Every structure is written in C-alpha cells, then in structure tokens.
Amino acid sequence: xxxxxxxxxxxxxxxxxxxxxxxxxxxxxxxxxxxxxxxxxxxxxxxxxxxxxxxxxxxxxxxxxxxxxxxxxxxxxxxxxxxxxxxxxxxxxxxxxxxxxxxxxxxxxxxxxxxxxxxxxxxxxxxxxxxxxxxxxxxxxxxxxxxxxxxxxxxxxxxxxxxxxxxxxxxxxxxxxxxxxxxxxxxxxxxxxxxxxxxxxxxxxxxxxxxxxxxxxxxxxxxxxxxxxxxxxxxxxxxxxxxxxxxxxxxxxxxxxxxxxxxxxxxxxxxxxxxxxxxxxxxxxxxxxxxxxxxxxxxxxxxxxx
Amino acid sequence: xxxxxxxxxxxxxxxxxxxxxxxxxxxxxxxxxxxxxxxxxxxxxxxxxxxxxxxxxxxxxxxxxxxxxxxxxxxxxxxxxxxxxxxxxxxxxxxxxxxxxxxxxxxxxxxxxxxxxxxxxxxxxxxxxxxxxxxxxxxxxxxxxxxxxxxxxxxxxxxxxxxxxxxxxxxxxxxxxxxxxxxxxxxxxxxxxxxxxxxxxxxxxxxxxxxxxxxxxxxxxxxxxxxxxxxxxxxxxxxxxxxxxxxxxxxxxxxxxxxxxxxxxxxxxxxxxxxxxxxxxxxxxxxxxxxxx
Numbered sequence: 001x002x003x004x005x006x007x008x009x010x011x012x013x014x015x016x017x018x019x020x021x022x023x024x025x026x027x028x029x030x031x032x033x034x035x036x037x038x039x040x041x042x043x044x045x046x047x048x049x050x051x052x053x054x055x056x057x058x059x060x061x062x063x064x065x066x067x068x069x070x071x072x073x074x075x076x077x078x079x080x081x082x083x084x085x086x087x088x089x090x091x092x093x094x095x096x097x098x099x100x101x102x103x104x105x106x107x108x109x110x111x112x113x114x115x116x117x118x119x120x121x122x123x124x125x126x127x128x129x130x131x132x133x134x135x136x137x138x139x140x141x142x143x144x145x146x147x148x149x150x151x152x153x154x155x156x157x158x159x160x161x162x163x164x165x166x167x168x169x170x171x172x173x174x175x176x177x178x179x180x181x182x183x184x185x186x187x188x189x190x191x192x193x194x195x196x197x198x199x200x201x202x203x204x205x206x207x208x209x210x211x212x213x214x215x216x217x218x219x220x221x222x223x224x225x226x227x228x229x230x231x232x233x234x235x236x237x238x239x240x241x242x243x244x245x246x247x248x249x250x251x252x253x254x255x256x257x258x259x260x261x262x263x264x265x266x267x268x269x270x271x272x273x274x275x276x277x278x279x280x281x282x283x284x285x286x287x288x289x290x291x292x293x294x295x296x297x298x299x300x301x302x303x304x305x306x
Numbered sequence: 307x308x309x310x311x312x313x314x315x316x317x318x319x320x321x322x323x324x325x326x327x328x329x330x331x332x333x334x335x336x337x338x339x340x341x342x343x344x345x346x347x348x349x350x351x352x353x354x355x356x357x358x359x360x361x362x363x364x365x366x367x368x369x370x371x372x373x374x375x376x377x378x379x380x381x382x383x384x385x386x387x388x389x390x391x392x393x394x395x396x397x398x399x400x401x402x403x404x405x406x407x408x409x410x411x412x413x414x415x416x417x418x419x420x421x422x423x424x425x426x427x428x429x430x431x432x433x434x435x436x437x438x439x440x441x442x443x444x445x446x447x448x449x450x451x452x453x454x455x456x457x458x459x460x461x462x463x464x465x466x467x468x469x470x471x472x473x474x475x476x477x478x479x480x481x482x483x484x485x486x487x488x489x490x491x492x493x494x495x496x497x498x499x500x501x502x503x504x505x506x507x508x509x510x511x512x513x514x515x516x517x518x519x520x521x522x523x524x525x526x527x528x529x530x531x532x533x534x535x536x537x538x539x540x541x542x543x544x545x546x547x548x549x550x551x552x553x554x555x556x557x558x559x560x561x562x563x564x565x566x567x568x569x570x571x572x573x574x575x576x577x578x579x580x581x582x583x584x585x586x587x588x589x590x591x592x593x594x595x596x597x598x599x
Contacts, residue, residue, distance in 0.1 A: 009410055015485035016403040020415055023400040026455045029440075030432065031422035037431025051434060096326060103319030115327035117585055118334070121577050123514035125536045129570040130333045132539070133340055133353050139563060141336060144352025173330065178592070185593040204311040230424075238517060245540070261429050266521070271430060278428020286425045306420070 038282075041275040061276035068273075070260060071280070075233070078256040082232045084164070085171045086225060092172055093179030094217065098209055100180065101187045117177030127174065128242030135166070160253035167243060167254070171236070179224075186220040187213060222303055226296065230289040230305075233257060233281050257281045334578070341365070341568040345561030353567075364561050364568035375572065377527065378534035381449075385530055386512040389450045393508045394501060396455055401463035402489045407472060416464075423457050433521060448522035449530060453511060459504045466500035467493055503591025506584055513577065535573040539566055 010017070037051055044057040065071050096116065100109055119127075134141050135156045143153035156162050190213065198208045235256030244254045246267065257277060264274035289305075297304040336355055340348065344359035351358065368375065400419075404412050426432075442448040470493060478488045494501070519533035529537070 013409060013411070016406060016409050019399045019403045019486065019489070022396050023419065023455055023460070024415075026396075027419060027422055030435075030452060031426060034427030034431035034435055035425065037427050037435065040431055040434070047438075050438065051431070096323070099319040099323050103316055103323065108323075112323050112327045113589075114582065114585055115330050117588070118578075118581065119330055121510065121581050122574055123516060123532045125514075125516050125532045125539070126570055126574050129535070129539055129566065130337055133337055133567065134333065136353075139348055139352040141353045141355070144354060147352070176326065176330065181589050181592045205315045206311065242536070258429075265430055265433060271434075275428060275430035278430050282426055282428050289424055 038275070038279050040271065041279045043272065045271040045275075057272070061272040062280070065273050065276045065280065070255075071277070073252065074255050074257045074260045074277075075280075075284070077253065078233050078235050078258075081164070081167065081235065081256060082228070084168045086228045086232075088168055088172050089175050089179060090221065090225065092176060094183050094214075094221070096176060096180045097183035097187055098213060100184060101213075102205070102209075113177070113180070116180055119174045120177045124238035124242040127170065127239070128245075131166075131170070131243055157247060158249050160250050163244070163250055163253045167239070170243060171239065174239075182224065183217060183220060186217055190216045219303065222296070223305075226292060226303075226305055229292050230285065232288055233284045235259060237262065334574075337567050337570050337574075341564055341571050343564055345564050348563045353563075361561075361564070364564035367560060367565060368568050368572065374526075374534070375531075375569075378529050378531045381446075381528060382513060382531040385446065385449045385515075386509055388446075389453060389512040390505055390508045392450070393454045393456075393459075394505050397459050397463055397504060398467075398494060398497065398501060399489060400455070401460050401467055402493050403485075404460070404464045405467035405470075406475070406485075407468075419457050419460060436522065443522050444525040444528060446528065449515070449518050449528070450512075452518055453508075453515065459507065463497070463500050463504055467497055470496050499590065502587055506587055506591060510577075531573050535569055538569055 040051055040054075041061055042056060042058060043051075043054040044060070045051075045054045049055070100113060104112070132140070135143075137143060137153060137155050137157065140156075142156070146153050154162075156166070194212050194216070195208060198212050203211065235258035237258040240254060240256055240259050241262070244250050244259070246263070247254075257280075261274050261277045261281070264270045264277065293305050332355075336353060339355055339357050340353040341364055342360060342362065343354065343357040344361035345363065347354075347357075347359040403409060404416055404419075406412065436448060436452065437443050440447075442451070474492055474496075475488055478492055483491070514532055515530065516532035516536050519528075519530050520536070523529060523533065
C-alpha cells in the first residue's frame, strides 16, 4: 500500500501546483501583501521610512478620521446609496425580465434587449460626458428643455439634494441590461409544466407571475442580493468619480468611502488617515459578509455563499 | 375574461419596455447630435436632440491632428489584447487545477483565492506597493497587471470545467498525458464557451479602464483612450494645447463643447460598432454564470 505523505503528494501534484503558481503569486502580491500593509493605518507614514520604517502613532489616524466628521457622512452615504441601488436595480431588472419573457415576438425582444444592454458596455468616463451633456447649467439638454417651456433652469451641479436621485437613476440605467439577462436566464429555466398547471387552475397572467414566476426567482434574487449586500460599504468609484469628480459642493450627498479614501490619498496626500478609512471600510465589509452569510446559513444551508 | 387580462398585461409590457429601451438609447443620440451641432448654437441654445445648425467642424478639427487620439487608441488596443490573452491563459490554467477532483488541496487553494474577496487591505497599501515597492508607475505593467486575475472569473471557469466529464481526464492519463498537456489539448478546446465569455468580460474591462491610468499614469505616451477622454473632458485648456501641440495653427477659437462630444463619440465608437455582434455571446456567458455560478 502506498503511503500518502506530504512529500509524495507534493510530487504527485507537482504539475498542478506549478500551474497554480502564477495565480498564487499574483494574489500574494496584490491581495495578501496589501493586507499586511494595513499597519500603515497605525503609523505616521513618511516616504523615507516606507511602510515598515515609519514611526507608530497608535490610533491617531482613526481618531482624526472619526473626529473630522467625515466618517459618519461617508459611511452613511455609502450604505444608503447601496441599499437604494440594490432595491431599485433589482426590482427594475426583475420587472423588465418578466416583461421581456412574456411580451412580444422574437424581433421585438431582440431589439429591446440590445437597447437595454447598451449602457453596460460604455465606460464611466463616457457616462460622465453624457451626464455633463444633460445636466450642465448653461448648455445642458435638461435646462435647454426647461428654458424652452418657459421654466427656470436648475443648477444641478451646485445642488446636493438632486444627486441621490440622479445617481440611483444612472446606476439603474447602466446595470439594467446586465441584471435583466441574469433574471431572464432564471425565468427561462422555470419548468413550463408549472405554468400549464397554473393555467388549468384558472390563473390569469398576473396571478401566474405572482404565484409561479416570482417564487421561482427567489434563489436567484437571494444570491444576487447577498453578493450585493456583502459590498454594501464599497462604493462604485468609477461612477461617483466620473459623475461628481472633485466637486466639493456636492460632497454632503455624494461622498462615499471610496471617493474619500481616494481623495485623502491622491489629492490631500494624507496617507495615514486614508489608510485608516480603508481599514475601517474593509472591516465593516468583512463583518457584514460574515453576518449575512451566517444568517443565511442558519435559515437555509444551501443558499449561503460559503 | 382571460383575453382581457392578456391584453392589459401586453399593453403594460409593450409600453414599459419601449419606454425603457428609448431611455437607454436616447443619451447616445444626444451625444452624437451634439457633436454634429454648430458650436455657437450649442452655446446659445444648449445641447439638442436634433442638430438645428449642422456642423462637422468638431470632427474635422479632431481628424486634422489625430496623433494623440490614435496614440491613445494604440495604448488601449495593446493593453486590451495583452491583458485579455494573458488573463485568459492564467485564469483557465488556475481554474483547471482547481477543477480537478482528484487534486487533494483544491479546496484549500480555492479558499486562498476566495478569501481575497472577503477582506482586503484597502486602496492605500495596494497603491503604495505598486508605486513605491514595485515601481510600476508609468509602465504598461501598471495598466495590465492589477486587472489580470479575478477570483470571480476563476470560479465561473472552474465550475464550467467541473462539468466536463472526469472520464476524459482519466482516459488521457491512462494514455500517458501529463496534467499540463491534458489542460492544453483537451480541457481548453472543450471550454471554448467559457473562454469566449470570460475573454469578452476581460476585454471590456481593459477597454473601458481609466482607473489604473488615473492612479499610475502621468506620461502622455501611456494614456489609454478612456483616460485620455477623461483628461480632455475635464480640461479645455489641455484640449486646446493638445490641438495646438499637434501642429494646429489656431486662428479661430476651438469649438470646445462640440469637440468634447465628438471625442466622446470617437472614444465610444468601436464598442458601439462591435456591440451588436458580441452581445449574443455576453448573454450566453451570463447565462452560463447564472446557472452554474
């Protein structure tokens, strides 16, 4: 009988291990080493000393971050935006997927789906240009239309209160096609016998959707929402940065942890506090994922992420 | 009775789908028409859906001195091709090893990769590593490397390969093929749908990337297309200089507003042109991901 020692395994799997080597090296370098770099958050960073040579300063960076008043604002904004995105985007995507499934011929579906998917393919920079085109005070289309019908133009880029609506709308717009395809795939997978049975029982189309389609979508909804909830403290940097940029007038309603960390690092060069905010974000995110996953596991083991 | 339900439902369906589809397309129409509108008309009347005063001036200026734009295109094309091919190779190789059910440590390695999606060090240590320790600022590596591997793609690829019958690997082993050869000759050709899907996702991510350039690139020779567009949109002086630096003798003022939109069109163009052809594969790919993921 052959004895499976560590060394004999190592020999057996040497090719497979070699094949894993580049990926392992990649994640050690770009993910695990930066995890160790978290200690910067507890240091007074200076370029000469680097990560390891700089002097410790305990929790000063965190204290500064929390006492500046930014911590609460950016955390609240990040969480609220993500909750709004999750609810609005998923409801809209499920609605659109059901409609696409039930209505129209082959060509209508094809053309509509292509149109809905289009925004997903363009970069956030282009979305930023489109927003500028629409929302600019002097020459934006929205204000041109308002002036055209005799109304006062609105100074959108100077008014924070419009931005939650604009950003939720833009997020819904860009992700509509992608999410719709996910849900459409799930709907196509529903056993047609269920629909036939509902039909025989005399269900009309609305009842059919409420009693058959939507309950059958629960697994997909749960998985997609779970993944999104895990990222609730992460902002979509590309979106916020291209829509708002460094427009400080809007920060009260648009600044999220990601844009705050970026600004502290690049613009104000406040490496210590930026790192502290980043650690705060990572820990919040980690705790959220673990809690949600634990809760789902308790409820239904198969539905959990891990 | 039943028919009436159907009719009401269909009416709601058609109206809302057409409304949403129009909402998704109209901004693009707006950008194109703005780029074709005379600058003075834009300044007095604003951007409009249908050009009231048609003008191709923005495009003629853009194409008179296209060096910088072409350069940005070449950077993007180079980065996209390199990143996609290299990424596909590494992702599929990793996924293959993890998909082998007889590989004792597959779960340990899977968790090693998966954990990086649960917890990370944040932007700062990552940024300092790349800039101060790896010294990749202003190198093409900074645009290619950070996006090369993605845990989500590895998982999708792994579950696709996991659905290939094990008997294929077993019989190849009996015939004396090594692990790498099995991957290259057998599994890879069988994984074409997954490769096409992940490849498209990678290509789109590289094509649309501006973030890594924002962080790591200040050298103009290394600016990818989206970042170049970002720079030009935010900086009209820079745009003037770029036009003049390219050799333009600017006697009249440059139509900055319509030029911005023309640049947006030119930077978006290729994606919109190939989009109808690749959309089909995206849908198939997403379906693979949704069903298996």
